[in-house]
Amino acid sequence: MAAESARKFEALEAQAATLLETFRCGGYEQVAPSIIQPADVLLDQIGEVIRGRTYVFTDLSGEELCLRPDLTVPVSRLYLERHPRADAPARYCYNGPAFRFQPKGVSGTHPREFRQAGIECFGVADRDSADAEVVLLVADAVKSAGLKQFRFRFGDIALFYALLDALSLPERWRLKLRHYFWRPPAFHALLSRLAKGEAPNSDGPVAALAATLADKDKARAEELVADYLDRNALPLSGNRSLSEIAERLLDHGADLRSEPLPREVAAVIDYYLAVEASPREAIDRIAMIAKGAGIDLGPALYMLSRRFDLLQARGIDIGAASFATEFGRDLEYYSGLVFQIETGGDGTSPIAGGGRYDELLRSVGAPREVPAVGSAIHTERLLAAIEGES
Amino acid sequence: MAATFTIAVPSKGRLKDNAAALFERAGLALRKTGHERGYSGVMQGLDGVEVAFLSAAEIVHQLESGRVHMGVTGEDLIRETLPDVETSVEFLKPLGFGRADVVVAVPDCWIDVARMADLEDVAAQFARAHGRRLRVATKYLNLTRRFFAKAGVAGYRIVESVGATEGTPAAGTSELIVDITSTGTTLKANHLKVLEDGLILKSQAHLFAASGASWTDGALGLRDAILDRLSKAV
Numbered sequence: 001m002a003a004e005s006a007r008k009f010e011a012l013e014a015q016a017a018t019l020l021e022t023f024r025c026g027g028y029e030q031v032a033p034s035i036i037q038p039a040d041v042l043l044d045q046i047g048e049v050i051r052g053r054t055y056v057f058t059d060l061s062g063e064e065l066c067l068r069p070d071l072t073v074p075v076s077r078l079y080l081e082r083h084p085r086a087d088a089p090a091r092y093c094y095n096g097p098a099f100r101f102q103p104k105g106v107s108g109t110h111p112r113e114f115r116q117a118g119i120e121c122f123g124v125a126d127r128d129s130a131d132a133e134v135v136l137l138v139a140d141a142v143k144s145a146g147l148k149q150f151r152f153r154f155g156d157i158a159l160f161y162a163l164l165d166a167l168s169l170p171e172r173w174r175l176k177l178r179h180y181f182w183r184p185p186a187f188h189a190l191l192s193r194l195a196k197g198e199a200p201n202s203d204g205p206v207a208a209l210a211a212t213l214a215d216k217d218k219a220r221a222e223e224l225v226a227d228y229l230d231r232n233a234l235p236l237s238g239n240r241s242l243s244e245i246a247e248r249l250l251d252h253g254a255d256l257r258s259e260p261l262p263r264e265v266a267a268v269i270d271y272y273l274a275v276e277a278s279p280r281e282a283i284d285r286i287a288m289i290a291k292g293a294g295i296d297l298g299p300a301l302y303m304l305s306r307r308f309d310l311l312q313a314r315g316i317d318i319g320a321a322s323f324a325t326e327f328g329r330d331l332e333y334y335s336g337l338v339f340q341i342e343t344g345g346d347g348t349s350p351i352a353g354g355g356r357y358d359e360l361l362r363s364v365g366a367p368r369e370v371p372a373v374g375s376a377i378h379t380e381r382l383l384a385a386i387e388g389e390s
Numbered sequence: 391m392a393a394t395f396t397i398a399v400p401s402k403g404r405l406k407d408n409a410a411a412l413f414e415r416a417g418l419a420l421r422k423t424g425h426e427r428g429y430s431g432v433m434q435g436l437d438g439v440e441v442a443f444l445s446a447a448e449i450v451h452q453l454e455s456g457r458v459h460m461g462v463t464g465e466d467l468i469r470e471t472l473p474d475v476e477t478s479v480e481f482l483k484p485l486g487f488g489r490a491d492v493v494v495a496v497p498d499c500w501i502d503v504a505r506m507a508d509l510e511d512v513a514a515q516f517a518r519a520h521g522r523r524l525r526v527a528t529k530y531l532n533l534t535r536r537f538f539a540k541a542g543v544a545g546y547r548i549v550e551s552v553g554a555t556e557g558t559p560a561a562g563t564s565e566l567i568v569d570i571t572s573t574g575t576t577l578k579a580n581h582l583k584v585l586e587d588g589l590i591l592k593s594q595a596h597l598f599a600a601s602g603a604s605w606t607d608g609a610l611g612l613r614d615a616i617l618d619r620l621s622k623a624v
Contacts, residue, residue, distance in 0.1 A: 043547045044522045044523055044547060051547065051548070052535050103473070175514065175518075176511065176514065179510075179513075179514035179517075179545070180510070180514075182544070183510065183542055183544050185542055186507075186510060186542035189542070206501050206502065206504070209501070210502075225501070228501065229499055229501070234498050234499040234501070234581065235499060235581060236497075236499050237497040237499060237559050237560045237562075237581060238496065238497035238499070238500060238559040238560075238564075238565045238566060239520070239559075239562055239565050240497075240500065240512070240516065240565070241519075244515060244516070244519055245499070245500065245501065245502050247515070248502040248511065248512070248515060249501070249502050252502065363521060
């Protein structure tokens with residue numbers, strides 16, 4: 001902050017006041033979570049890719065800490081401190097610094113210290129209306145700050161999960177595809193490997209063991225694996241249990257015996273992941289893909305469509321927005337609708353972003369799944385965009 | 391910017407002994423000046439060269455900043471520490487000692503795991519069963535991140551470990567490790583196995599030149615003389 005001019009500092013402060021005022025009027029209570037966060041919780045959630053960009057340090061007592069790289073996890077932890085049983089709805093807003101190492105050097109659009117203003121909505125069971133509420137409020141906030149021209153980009157993680165559920169797949173492949181969704185290059189490699197029917201590890205003594213397990217039940221498989229480890233003097237270590245090792249060998253065994261993934265099924269997944277259009281057109285195309293494959297996506301597609309109706313009715317220009325099935329694959333904690341607000345350019349420096357993350361709270365300590373949706377504004381970029389318009 | 395031509399060599403351990411022997415063979419014996427425990431010296435047989443005895447890790451930083459002209463240190467440290475290796479240093483000569491492979495090793499009881507691709511599957515299963523990511527113990531944070539990213543493995547997190555890394559999976563503080571190995575004996579003794587495609591780097595000691603040092607004609611002459619004599623002795 002030291003390098004900033006007084007004028008920019010004042011402009012950001014004034015803008016933050018406007019954004020927070022809009023959030024508060026929308027029913028969101030202002031909070032200020034700690035800037036210094038325990039590294040453990042955060043890093044287990046965001047993974048090494050963002051860790052590589054997070055300022056992690058050890059304090060004198062030996063505790064591993066970090067400067068928060070964004071505010072969603074800190075605000076989620078704050079919610080749990082106030083509601084340990086995670087049983088009450090809560091709406092929080094904030095404005096404050098976040099910190100990221102910039103591997104390609106610090107610049108105006110990629111500062112290492114930036115201010116995020118945002119909202120998080122917890123525990124509201126009506127997901128459609130909570131999603132719409134957050135999208136609308138963030139749109140109101142950037143408008144109240146003075147931004148005139150912007151458009152939305154949407155995606156929906158839940159729709160992809162619905163597609164996998166509807167396709168006829170062995171459960172072990174479904175779990176795998178869900179996990180690899182977050183690793184796009186590896187996902188495509190996996191899909192083509194399944195479609196070609198190449199079994200992994202198809203030689204050596206372990207493959208032979210896997211083959212003998214194929215028709216055994218879990219308990220018997222564990223016994224056989226335990227025998228194998230004993231005979232070869234391999235003590236258990238590395239925190240994986242016998243049953244975890246046996247389960248993967250059972251999967252190998254099943255892969256060795258099973259037919260490859262039908263090409264039509266792989267093609268449906270590929271077609272689905274290529275959809276990028278205006279939201280209405282995208283929904284039509286996805287419906288056609290589902291119809292062509294003879295599958296029913298259930299309520300997921302209808303719910304997505306309903307959200308766009310709600311947004312359209314409340315003044316969001318859905319016709320000018322875009323929807324991409326691939327969008328949102330880079331932040332693993334999202335679980336439903338994802339969106340960002342873009343001005344010019346290719347969308348790589350969005351003004352704001354957000355989405356639904358129903359699974360995050362349980363993984364930071366909540367005793368149950370908590371519906372959660374939120375959004376954060378990159379305030380320096382917002383200010384630059386507004387100044388660019390005038 | 392160094393005023394006098396400076397070469398940094400390791401100040402302790404096997405790297406020090408091997409470097410000293412090599413310079414001796416090359417007719418460039420290193421001699422400490424002043425106190426025996428001091429950190430500077432001269433090169434016999436070549437005037438105008440100051441020798442700085444430093445830790446292998448510190449040599450990397452001195453090369454990066456251009457405060458020394460040349461240095462002897464491990465490729466693993468160079469590739470781990472420098473964000474932009476190619477523009478910071480020049481690899482002049484591999485020296486044939488300090489050999490160590492930086493590898494990915496997992497508990498040998500993980501009989502279902504042979505390759506990097508298996509790791510991501512295990513990470514997914516581990517997250518379902520334990521609610522967290524696989525922990526990789528290592529001091530090579532950057533080498534690990536780059537190698538795992540290239541292999542498409544993302545479901546892990548690093549726990550920094552500066553000593554006795556091989557013991558961490560058995561102690562339960564990590565699930566797998568990235569570490570150096572020369573013969574594999576230590577790994578085996580700790581019930582670890584290297585993944586088939588888990589070789590990150592075949593490292594050895596190199597003679598490096600610092601791109602950012604002050605390269606006068608005189609300095610270039612000394613550099614060529616040292617490189618020439620060392621090359622014949624390697």
